[in-house]
Amino acid sequence: MSVNLxxxxxxxxxxxxxxxxxxxxxxxxxxxxxxxVSPYVLFLVVVFAVPLVYTVWISFHRFYFTAxxxxxxxxxxxxxxxxxxxxxxxxxxxxxxxxxxxVINVPLTVGVSLVLATALNAKIRGRAFxxxxxxxxxxxxxxxxxxxxxxxxxxxxxxxxxxxxxxxxPSWLVNSHLAMPMIAVFVTWKQLxxxxxxxxxxxxxxxxELYEASAMDGAGRVRQFFSVTVPGVRPATTLVVIYAIxxxxxxxxxxxxxxxxxxxxxxxxxxxxxxxxxxxxxxxPDFAAALGVVLVAFVMVVSLAARKLTERGN
Amino acid sequence: MLRRTAYALLVLALAGTATACGRSAPxxxxxxxxxxxxxxxxxxxxQEVQWGKAMVASWNERHPDQHVTAQQIPAGKTSEEAISxxxxxxxxxxxxxxxxxxxxxxxxxxxxxxxxxxFPDGEKYITERGGSLTDQYRSTDGKFYQLxxxxxxVMILYNKKLFAKAGLDPEHPKLATYKEFLDTSRKxxxxxxxxxxxxxxxxxxxxxxxxxxxxxxxxxxxxxxxIEDGKPQFDSSAGRQVAGxxxxxxxxxxxxxxxxxxxxxNDGKAAMATVGPWALAAYKNSVDIGVAPVPTADGGxxxxxxxxxxxxxxxxxxxxxxxxxxxxxxxxxxxxxxNFLETTGQMPMxxxxxxKYAGYFEAHPTYKAFADQAERVVEVPNxxxxxxxxxxxxxxxxxxxxxxxxxxxxxxxxxxxxxTDLLNEYGDPS
Numbered sequence: 078m079s080v081n082l083x084x085x086x087x088x089x090x091x092x093x094x095x096x097x098x099x100x101x102x103x104x105x106x107x108x109x110x111x112x113x114v115s116p117y118v119l120f121l122v123v124v125f126a127v128p129l130v131y132t133v134w135i136s137f138h139r140f141y142f143t144a145x146x147x148x149x150x151x152x153x154x155x156x157x158x159x160x161x162x163x164x165x166x167x168x169x170x171x172x173x174x175x176x177x178x179x180v181i182n183v184p185l186t187v188g189v190s191l192v193l194a195t196a197l198n199a200k201i202r203g204r205a206f207x208x209x210x211x212x213x214x215x216x217x218x219x220x221x222x223x224x225x226x227x228x229x230x231x232x233x234x235x236x237x238x239x240x241x242x243x244x245x246x247p248s249w250l251v252n253s254h255l256a257m258p259m260i261a262v263f264v265t266w267k268q269l270x271x272x273x274x275x276x277x278x279x280x281x282x283x284x285x286e287l288y289e290a291s292a293m294d295g296a297g298r299v300r301q302f303f304s305v306t307v308p309g310v311r312p313a314t315t316l317v318v319i320y321a322i323x324x325x326x327x328x329x330x331x332x333x334x335x336x337x338x339x340x341x342x343x344x345x346x347x348x349x350x351x352x353x354x355x356x357x358x359x360x361x362p363d364f365a366a367a368l369g370v371v372l373v374a375f376v377m378v379v380s381l382a383a384r385k386l387t388e389r390g391n
Numbered sequence: 392m393l394r395r396t397a398y399a400l401l402v403l404a405l406a407g408t409a410t411a412c413g414r415s416a417p418x419x420x421x422x423x424x425x426x427x428x429x430x431x432x433x434x435x436x437x438q439e440v441q442w443g444k445a446m447v448a449s450w451n452e453r454h455p456d457q458h459v460t461a462q463q464i465p466a467g468k469t470s471e472e473a474i475s476x477x478x479x480x481x482x483x484x485x486x487x488x489x490x491x492x493x494x495x496x497x498x499x500x501x502x503x504x505x506x507x508x509x510f511p512d513g514e515k516y517i518t519e520r521g522g523s524l525t526d527q528y529r530s531t532d533g534k535f536y537q538l539x540x541x542x543x544x545v546m547i548l549y550n551k552k553l554f555a556k557a558g559l560d561p562e563h564p565k566l567a568t569y570k571e572f573l574d575t576s577r578k579x580x581x582x583x584x585x586x587x588x589x590x591x592x593x594x595x596x597x598x599x600x601x602x603x604x605x606x607x608x609x610x611x612x613x614x615x616x617x618i619e620d621g622k623p624q625f626d627s628s629a630g631r632q633v634a635g636x637x638x639x640x641x642x643x644x645x646x647x648x649x650x651x652x653x654x655x656x657n658d659g660k661a662a663m664a665t666v667g668p669w670a671l672a673a674y675k676n677s678v679d680i681g682v683a684p685v686p687t688a689d690g691g692x693x694x695x696x697x698x699x700x701x702x703x704x705x706x707x708x709x710x711x712x713x714x715x716x717x718x719x720x721x722x723x724x725x726x727x728x729x730n731f732l733e734t735t736g737q738m739p740m741x742x743x744x745x746x747k748y749a750g751y752f753e754a755h756p757t758y759k760a761f762a763d764q765a766e767r768v769v770e771v772p773n774x775x776x777x778x779x780x781x782x783x784x785x786x787x788x789x790x791x792x793x794x795x796x797x798x799x800x801x802x803x804x805x806x807x808x809x810x811t812d813l814l815n816e817y818g819d820p821s
Binding site: 141142143144145146147149167224227231232233247248250251253342343354357358359360361 | 416472478500586593597649707779786789790
């Protein structure tokens with residue numbers, strides 16, 4: 078029996094050339110596409126992949142930076158740098174500080190930015206102004222914001238003037254119990270605008286009919302928030318949580334500027350600040366590289382755990 | 392196609408890396424005799440820049456074939472960081488007139504410095520110019536990798552108006568002994584004349600001990616360095632007295648535990664500061680300044696202090712080292728040192744300054760106290776791991792002295808033990 082392609086259904090006709098090109102498309106082998114992505118791939122290789130591999134290499138060797146053309150041995154030392162990292166009490170303190178930071182910053186970021194985004198998503202007067210106002214700290218240089226924070230929370234600052242004899246002693250930014258929470262609150266405030274924007278975009282995808290249906294069932298605004306809004310923006314919440322964790326784990330400028338390089342007794346030293354002090358100030362890039370690798374592993378584990386947690390019940 | 396693209400990218404990346412790693416350094420033997428244009432780095436202190444430009448103009452007028460370009464040192468948190476990064480990148484100037492002796496062992500380890508002792512007249516020139524103070528600047532291999540250039544002996548600068556406001560005699564301040572210093576501080580703060588009697592930065596930076604602990608330790612110990620003969624010296628009676636004195640200042644809130652975001656003496660927030668003579672020019676239009684020696688437990692005269700010295704160093708990226716050496720000698724000659732003193736008020740590292748530049752000190756009597764002090768200065772120890780060692784000391788100081796979270800003897804003992812371990816580690820890095 079012969080098959081007349083002219084009279085065959087369109088789907089069958091179209092399938093003939095599709096079978097020829099299918100495997101090629103499936104493997105993504107498009108010359109134009111490869112050409113377009115090649116600058117970015119090159120950028121990724123040069124700026125991320127090569128330094129990452131080099132960092133891991135350094136972390137297994139005794140290594141220090143030298144002048145060009147200098148022939149210096151960098152002997153393999155196995156896990157020695159990692160042993161130094163895990164036995165250094167300051168490293169332990171730095172990771173504890175990050176845990177304190179994340180415990181305060183992540184829930185606060187998610188909660189406040191979602192509530193604010195929900196409020197800014199409603200038809201309120203001056204909505205555009207408020208959206209810009211919350212975004213302003215995010216686009217302002219950290220140095221300028223630190224000056225505001227010091228004006229408020231310095232030992233001679235505005236808040237202590239209000240509190241009088243009830244002000245903490247030592248003051249907020251040099252108090253070993255308060256320094257890290259203060260940094261966590263500062264970063265939450267600074268980053269809020271970005272996360273509000275993420276939630277605002279996500280809220281546009283939550284169907285209005287869900288709100289109408291829940292209203293008809295007698296749900297109030299609070300019930301709607303927890304039963305419609307929160308599940309509706311869950312993918313955004315996952316993104317916000319992971320992004321906040323990564324930002325928190327990379328904390329540098331805030332402890333560096335707010336508490337004068339780690340604060341009293343390393344109360345606000347972060348792993349990245351410690352990498353800078355060890356690698357750049359004290360000339361131990363091998364230690365800093367090992368610490369960096371440990372930090373990457375830490376971020377991956379915490380991010381995966383957070384993702385499991387936020388996507389639970391999906 | 393994709394596989395080829397990936398291979399091409401990898402080759403490009405590796406080639407880039409290899410090129411970056413394969414930068415060449417000048418051949419030391421050829422560079423040692425080579426003459427030609429060079430660049431020098433100056434600190435960003437306005438007066439030093441003024442002197443540097445004049446010095447370079449004077450050189451260029453006499454040596455048009457060996458042109459010198461002067462630039463301010465690249466920006467960084469500290470000039471040590473900027474220099475260290477430049478050594479690694481191979482972009483250092485030939486000479487830098489702002490090298491901290493504490494960073495010299497690190498620069499040496501990076502193979503970033505040229506031994507000045509290797510120039511035929513190097514040893515002779517450096518030792519004759521610096522006199523008896525010079526040996527503190529030798530490296531552990533016995534050579535000079537720095538020319539001790541200028542010092543800023545740390546003394547107590549005080550605001551005469553605030554002293555008068557507190558009912559104290561500004562011309563005869565009682566600051567010689569710890570008891571006098573504490574009594575004076577209490578009067579300054581309790582009278583409301585100043586928020587702080589003295590306000591050194593309590594931050595964790597490795598170099599901060601040079602402005603609170605070290606001058607006082609040099610004075611109290613009769614001129615000991617932090618480390619001598621490979622052993623820490625501060626877990627001693629002198630160290631404990633100094634630590635106890637500073638702890639009382641912090642405990643009684645006479646010195647704040649939070650860093651001041653600016654210049655507390657200039658802003659009238661603190662009545663005193665531990666500073667070198669460079670600051671006099673900065674304060675001359677804003678504060679009526681008096682000068683006193685660093686206190687000791689029993690007072691007395693002719694005490695030591697920290698030098699806050701800066702050296703001039705030559706870097707291994709320099710291609711015209713013969714010119715660089717000649718410029719270094721020209722810039723540190725007696726005539727240029729006189730110009731430097733006149734322009735900046737900082738002390739050239741020469742003996743008997745008050746006799747050599749008598750005219751200047753007659754016209755500027757406030758600076759004479761610093762010139763006298765410059766005869767008795769103590770330098771940071773020139774040992775490998777110097778910055779690590781100072782950071783370890785600072786961490787314990789902050790914990791025990793500034794915040795009182797452990798006793799001062801325990802803090803000094805811990806620091807001494809940790810620093811001993813570091814010295815052993817650096818001595819035997821295997």
